[in-house]
Amino acid sequence: MTNSDANQLIQDYYDALNARDVDGFLRLLTEDVVHDTQQGARESGKAAFRAFLGRTGRCYEEKVVDLFVMTSPDGSRAAAEFTLLGVYVETEDGLPEAEGQRYSRPAGAFFEIRDGRVARVSNAYPGETASARD
Numbered sequence: 001m002t003n004s005d006a007n008q009l010i011q012d013y014y015d016a017l018n019a020r021d022v023d024g025f026l027r028l029l030t031e032d033v034v035h036d037t038q039q040g041a042r043e044s045g046k047a048a049f050r051a052f053l054g055r056t057g058r059c060y061e062e063k064v065v066d067l068f069v070m071t072s073p074d075g076s077r078a079a080a081e082f083t084l085l086g087v088y089v090e091t092e093d094g095l096p097e098a099e100g101q102r103y104s105r106p107a108g109a110f111f112e113i114r115d116g117r118v119a120r121v122s123n124a125y126p127g128e129t130a131s132a133r134d
Contacts, residue, residue, distance in 0.1 A: 001075035
């Protein structure tokens with residue numbers, strides 16, 4: 001895979017997330033994909049990723065903006081920097097009550113790419129930059 005192809009794969013990954021296209025998103029992943037979540041847990045496989053997307057999609061309305069993608073020369077690795085805009089719409093277990101809180105967070109992700117698909121993604125969210133209620 002060229003670094004241009006890898007760059008497009010990562011762009012497609014975030015486009016599918018922003019569109020809430022779960023099936024389209026999952027097609028971009030290897031069957032044994034590894035997902036290092038922002039909470040520090042490691043999950044493996046498409047079924048685990050689908051469950052994660054269901055849980056987060058129910059509780060949060062999020063959009064990735066200001067995306068910048070960097071790829072290795074051979075296209076086997078990539079990194080992305082972006083801003084995550086969101087609204088907390090439904091209370092997630094163990095968290096405070098959802099009241100439409102808005103947030104904007106700087107974020108990054110690191111990717112391993114295999115056979116033209118994402119084989120690993122590790123997310124990093126250093127903290128909120130702004131928060132407000134409707």
